[in-house]
Amino acid sequence: MTDKAYIVANEKQEREVLENLEEKGALWRNGENATNFIPFRAFPYVIYCNGDKYISWDKLGDLDVDRIIVYDGRKEEQMSEKYIVSQEFMNELEEWTATRALSRASNCFVDIHDIETLPMHIETWWGVNGADTENNNRLIAIIRWMNGEDVFEVEKSKKWIVRSKEVNDDGDKHYWKLLNLRGVLEVTSTFELRLATKFDTKEEAESWANAHQEVIEVEE
Secondary structure, eight states: OOOEEEEEOSHHHHHHHHHHHHHTTOEETTSOBGGGOOOSOOSSEEEEEETTTEEEEEEGGGOOTTSEEEEEHHHHHHHHSOEEEOHHHHHHHHHHHHHTTOOSSSOOOOOHHHHHTOOHHHHHHHOOTTOHHHHHHHHHHHHHHHTTOOOEEEOOOEEEEEEESSOOTTSOOOEEEEEEETTEEEEEEESOGGGSOOBSSHHHHHTTOOTTEEEEEEEO
């Protein structure tokens, strides 16, 4: 009987496959229960099971082409990570679904005409030159998002602040804080980062810095 092959890419997948085989009564060839023995392996690797009775394993590079691959965790792992996108990207995606009368809350079919009307921002993100496999993965991510899956994460907004290059006697740096006094901006300093004035662009922050100060990027 041909062995079934399970390609596992991490410990979670390994545990789930072995637990499943143990429920079927399969044993390692040394007689141990499926979950009682962990081979000296490097991920990804292959777990074989012959007739749901005997378990063995091998390096992925030695996978026999005659084996029947019933599970390939590499694909699952590749698709498990979220894509980091801008808020503008998500806004356009939401607007696209509304314009095309598509709903994530109910079953809907995304056809070729829907894909052809993807906003330019999203179409540019989808089409990475010379990366066919990644292009396919990104299109799949859009479809998975339409199916209600959480595959996108909005990147945190970035701001810029001005701080001193040198530290004081206590080892602290001070940060620029702008105060609006009767319509006039005045500069003061603070040792607390949370109180520093956060500028939208690096250029704006640099306009308030001098030779003794530096501009750094921080999360909003």
